[in-house]
Every structure is written in structure tokens, then in C-alpha cells.
Amino acid sequence: GKYDEGPEYTSLGAFGGEPECRSMETLLTGNHLVDQFGMDNLETGSIISWAMELYELGILTSKETDGLDLRFGNDEALLEMVERICYRKGWLGDALADGGIPAAEKIGKNSFDYLIQVKGMNNLHSDERGTPALALNVATASRGSDHLRSRPAIDLYHLPEKVLRKIYSNPVPYDGPLSSEHTSYVGKAWEVFWQENCYMAVDCLGICKYHTVFLGATLPNFEDWPKVLYYNTGLEMTPREIWDIAERCNNIERLFNLREGLSRDDLKKGDTLNHRYFDEPCRRGAPDVIGLKIDRKKFQEMVDEFYEHHGWDKNGVPTPETLERLGLDKEPSHLL
Template sequence: MGGYAGQILYVNLTSGAIEKKPLDMDFARKHIGGLGFGATIYLDLIKNHPVDFDPLSELNPFVLMTGPLTGMKMNGVARWTVCSKSPLTGFYGDSNVGGFFGAQLKFAGYDGIVITGKAAVPSYLYINDDIVEIRTAEPYWGKDVYTVTDALKEDLKEGQKSGQALVIGPAGERMVKFASIINNKGHAAGRTGMGAVWGSKQLKAIYVNGTGKIKIAKPEALDELRAELKELYADSIGIMALHSAGTATHMDVGIIGGDIPIKNWQQTEWDDIDDIGPTVIEEKIFAGHKTCFGCGVACKKSAEVKEGPFQMEKGPGPEYETIATFGSMCLNSNIESIAKANEICNRYGMDTITCGSTIAFAIECFENGLITEKDTDGLRLTWGNSDAIVKMTEKIGKQEGFGAILSLGSAKAADHIGGIARDFLTTVKGLEAPMHDPRSAHGYGLAYAVSPRGACHEASLTFEAEGGLIFIPEIPELSADLPEGSEDRAQLNVACQDYGMFFSNCAIFCNLGGSPLNATQAIDMVNHVTGFDYTLDEILKIGRRLWYLKRGLTNLFGARAKDDRLPNRLMTVLEAGPTEGSVPDMDRMLAEFYELRGFNAEGVPEKQILESVGLPELAGLLHL
């Protein structure tokens, strides 16, 4: 067999016990990798306890898993996943990230790490091939992500070779509800607050150095596939755009169809949009191309601001989602300030989508008199006030003054502010929606509503399929022409979820770098690397089972049908712009989806459905 490192590391921070368990190949075949491993192991760890535990207590396990392709030198396969109970939402949470950590972990000999308990003192996990130790993090605690990343690499390097550091910042230490975990300063496991889980465990970092190699089961077949894909990638306009301008390229494309939220989702047109688009980025802040391990797409961009109030040293630049949350959402047309806010989020370790969206929400509260300068420590939180936006970002990272309220995320901040603040929310299950407007593509609305982790555009591939970024001819729903409106979106979402569980969650292809692949090529790649003989039918069955597993975990933590709704703000009819008059028909899509998925009226999968897909234990837990 190939692809897998062959061991999973179990670390109990309370007892200090470290155990290396061999990866069972039957388990690998049945779950593929990534969140297939992660969610299954997570359920196993919590199933015998009451499920109402605090996500920030030592009862909450944290699971990090790579996929069978992580560590291969190929486009779009550098990714790895994390999952736990989310401190932001209280439901199941996960995040999917690229960079270099996953590859290095596999070179050290591990497919994943399971962390339980809580360290008595600030600690970090040191992994150097076979050597695994829990060490004190006292010298690093309180320091920001950039400082600790550099320090760990310098302090622990062997000769000239440094390993990879995965780090939380001061926001994670303080358990900011949307704290992230960051590799190489800019590759963030951002969504759902996994950094706060680390903070609660007093886990500052994982440092890993690996010198091993990952075996490829069928190297000749993989080489042939690589040669075939070379041409495909060279001819792909989407890949060229990603290489040239990164995800910021969507600022030019998304505005045409009304996909980019503006002024906290109140409009889809804005005269200043070009000031934060790829051309201005190139002129003002671009400082070079970057990539993830083994990926020739190199969609990551560095940024630098040489002078002025938002001066920042060369480092990871803002992605599309960050440009939209700190830019168009706040009517902020100052691209240098967006780069600075991004740097602050990276240094403190915070999710830029939740952070920027929460600031846009606060600006609307300020505009409506729900909060004043007295509440905001003298900051005039007004639309487009780039100085105040950047200062508030730092206050959130420090949990200073009003920043402490916003560090709870917008939903809990709205409860604190009161009045009509909840009208300005853009959350589903407590997670702020990503920067793609369901009024421009109704299937996104259903994807946000029923996603296990809350409003999410990545895990299910609905964004890519309905947005025309992928074409999967082997799956009818992912290659058919869609009618306008909300028709057929339930079927689309089901197909996207089943295939997306294989593609984005378990094999862990990057939705960007893997976008040119059809299903045959993606499955062939997994088969050539692992030596398995998956068919499309089998991977869709596995994807279906694991989608129900994630959904069931969120149901176990209390999510019900009332949580499968879009906030009013996303359902408000716009009177101008490309999406004028368009709102998703949520009642219709949800009714069709519930029927297709076999949910009861409470939004819980029926017992016989869970049993039929191979989840009898979960069925027992959900239907006592």
C-alpha cells in the first residue's frame, strides 16, 4: 500500500501519555483520510460522555488528520484537516488548510494527531521523526504567531534544516471564540475557533520535523496521470488566474453577478470596488508569489506596505474572503488597511471571515445608535473608517475594551448589545457566512443552511458547482445545466455533499488547485497513490456515509431544523444590482432536501437512514 504514513499519534496533555497506534488499512479504506478519519475518531472519543460539555473544557478532544495525498508533489493536494466541538458555535466544527505542516507530519511518520486533556502549564508538542515529547512553551506563550513560528524554527533546527511549526497566537491563548491555528504565518485553520480549543488546552504549538518518505503504490501509473494533467493545468484559465492574482481575482469576477457582499450584505454594487481589486493589489501591496507544499498553482500572494499608517513587513497577503470582509463589507476602499488587518489577524491568530464580518456588524450597530464612541473606547466605527477598522481588529485580538465583546463573534456580541442588533447578523448556526451571496446563486443558501459546521461554502463543493468552477461529467447533478432560481438545488446540494466529502474532506484535494480534475482523474490519483481500487460508486457511498456522520455530530450537539435557516439579512430582497428581486426559496429547497436526506421534521436523519449508510452507533445516540 502507499499514501499513508501508517501511524496515528495520540497525545493526552493531562497525563502526558503519548501513544503511536498503527493505522488500520481496513479503517483507511472505509474512511479515506482527513475528516473521514477525524470525525470518526472524534465521535469515538465523545460517544460515552454527556455531549453538553464545554468546548473549552478538557473533555473536548481535538483531531488533526492528513489525507492519503498530503505530501505528494502534485497540484492541490497539500491540505489537512482539524475537527472538534466549536467554541464559536457550540456545534461540530472543522477546518481545512494547506501549507506545509501536513506534508512534514507525514514525512515524520504520522497520518494525524489526536489530542485530549489539558496541559498543566503552557506546552508545545515536539515531533522529530520517532521522537515525540510534550515540552514547556513558557518562552513562547504570550507571543504572536510570526514571532513564535520564527523562534521555533530557529531554536529547533537541525543543522540547516528547519521543521514546520503550527502555532496559535495571543487570541488563541485568550480563547477568542474564532481563534485560528496557523502554519507558516499565513496558512490558517481559521473557521469555527479551533485555536481557542488549543488555548483551552494550553497547547501553544506543534513543531514537526520529518525525514521519511511516503510510498506510492503505483508510481508508473501516477507518472502517466501527472503527464496527462500537465496539459490540463496549462490550458486552464481558472488556474492561470489563480496563479497570476490569487483568490483576489474573484473581486473582478464576483461583482458581475452580485456575489460579493457589500456594506454588511446590504448591497451588491459599490463605486469603489476596483480600489480593492487585483489591479490595485498588484500596484500597491503585491510582494511575490507563494505556494503550498508541492503545488505549482502557487495561488498565495505576499503583501508589503512600505510606509504610512498601515505599514507592514512583507508577509502573507489577504485572500479574497479577507479582502471582502475587511473591505467591501465595511465599505473600506483602503487596500493597505486590509493588508494590515490581515496581518493582525495572522499575528494574533484569528479567522478573518468572522473577524471582518463581526466588525461590519459592529459598524452597522454604531450607525444605528446601538453603540456609541463610549462603548467603542473612542473609536468612530463608521463605514469606510479604515483606521478604526484596523484598530478594532487589534483590540479584538487583545480582548481589550469593546474588542472583548466582539471577540465572542457577532452572534454573541448581538446578544450583549441587544436592541435590533440581531437584525444585522449574517450567521448560520453562529458561524458568519463566507463572502458569496446566495441571492446570486440560490444553492449556496441551502449549502449554508444545512452545512454541519454552519455557513460554509467549501466543504460541499456547491459554490464550485453552481458557480461553474468545476465540471464533473461522471455525476449528472454536477454537470447538468441548472435552471434559474431554486429549482434542482436540493439535488445539487446532495450530490455536492457526497462527492465533496470524498474530494475536499477525505482525499483532501484543494478546491482551488484541484478544480480542473474530473472524478475519474481524482479517484485514479487516490488509487495510484494508495493502491486501493475505489470506484465512483464506492467513493460516493463513503462520502454519503461521512456526510451523515458530520451532520449527526452537529445534531448530537443540539442543532435542529430551526438552525437550518438563513439570517434575515441574507434573505432580504435587494432593490438594485445584479441580484435585484432575487432571494432563495428556502422553504422549497429545505423541504426537498429533508426528503432526499431522510431527515425528520426536527432536522435529524431518521434512524433507518443512518443504519442503512453504515452508522448504527450514531443512529443509537441520536434516537435513544
């Protein structure tokens, strides 16, 4: 046998839940292979699972898989495809190595309709159809379907509104609606906007997100970070100044994405979700989310609210007033 590090959270889904492979040895082997090959675990496991669905639907056949029985639950096929993608072996391995959207263009036959991605990045093994706030997070994340950009994980805890308001009204005031119910759409746009600034501040400070409000209502946030910054660097900043820096960084990312062709409702580059979120009900999970799907109209309203909180127009473009407020009116990022 071999000694190796244990798999982290994403590998559990990439080589377990998504391809429906239940062997811990398979999971550990898959995790080890992507580490050795320098491949991303989420993208690799997700794109293979997508190919498995296409195979079971008949969109992919044994011709494209070179005889490989690419069914869900086939552990050997999963690990074989990891290697094929790495070395671009065979027609399918070569196609999948380019990523989901280019692969869908090569495969054709409505394969793109089954690809769960945002801005070209495959989704985590979570299912956001019963949690509108988490769905808004993955749809609007700057680098694609990324839960570490703005996911309000504490939205799942049914915290009292009083506790939520204390968190989400600092360091900028907020007196709008909030809801303790994770299946609600009320106030979720503000939660995602606040968490997006929280995570950007964390990235700027070099702190792990797991030690912030990401996972616990009492963990450090904007009130605590000025002390962290001062004791480690001698720099003195207020919570609001850290918030403004984070918001400025998020807007620079937005300007970059707009330059690269981001359009609000573009399924390949926009702030939207695959049709399956809206059309296919959730089949697994907690009893209160089974049967749920994202309401298309309410989702669009959440995106509108999210843009408004940012100071962006209906197309998601920062307004001149927002750029001036953040000191970006003369910053040339929009011309990069």
C-alpha cells in the first residue's frame, strides 16, 4: 500500500457522490491521481460525472469512449478517465481535457444542456435548488461556480433574525428584510453581497475563510480584522476601510469579466444557472428541500437586488457613480 494525505471536502464529492462511486479506496486513489497529475479535483470529477450521464443518456456511446463502460458507479472507469484526461488519451479524454464548454461543443447533441457549470467552471457536488442564497452565490461568483466567493453558509443554520441582522449590518448599516429560512428568497441578495465582501477582505488579509463568518456566526469578521492587521503589520484601518478595499477589489474583478465578455444571461459567461435548476426538482437531501427548484422570476429579482447593492446597472455594469465612490473612475481596469 501507499501512504497519502486524506482527501478534502471537494474530493469526497468529485470521486464519490457525483460519479456514485462508494469505495473509499476509489476516492483516495482519485484524489492521489489528480494531486500527482496537477489536476483540479472538482473539475476532473465533475466533468467525468457529466460524461457518465451523457453515456447513460446515449449521447456518448462506446465509440466515443473507446469501449469504456462509462456508467455511474463504475469505479474502474472513473479512475481510467482521470488518466485519459491527463494524457489526452482517446477522443473523449482529449475532448474533456479542454474543459466542459469546449467539450460540449465537440460532443454536440444537446450535451451542453446537461453541463452544470457557471462561467465555464463546473459546480461543486452541492445542490442549490432548495437554497436560493447559495444558488445566487454560484451564479454571480466572479470566477465561475465557486462557493468560496460569496456562499452564506450560515444561511443554513436557521439563525434568529436578530443574530443575522447583527452580522449583516456591520460595518455598513442594513435595515432591509432578512429571513432565517434557507428556502426563502427574502434578503438573500444582501447576504450574498455581504459575504462576497467578507471573502474578498479575507483574501486580501491572507486569512483562511474557515475562520470567519463563513462557517460560524461568532467567528471573526470585520470588527475583529483591524486588530489582526495592526498586531501583525502595524497598519491601522477601520472595519469600514477594510470593507471599502474589498468592495473595490470585487469591482475590479467585475470590470475584468465585463471586458472578457460577461453578459448577464449568457449561459457560458453570465450570472445565470443551467436550466436544470429551474426545470428539474431536487430529488435528494433534507426533507424540506426535496421537490424544490429555483423560481426563475424570483431568481431574476435576486440578481436585480444583488446588482443594486453593488451599485451596478441592470446589466451588471458598475455605474459611473460607483466607480467614482470607490476611487476607480480613473482606474483603467475596464480597458485592460
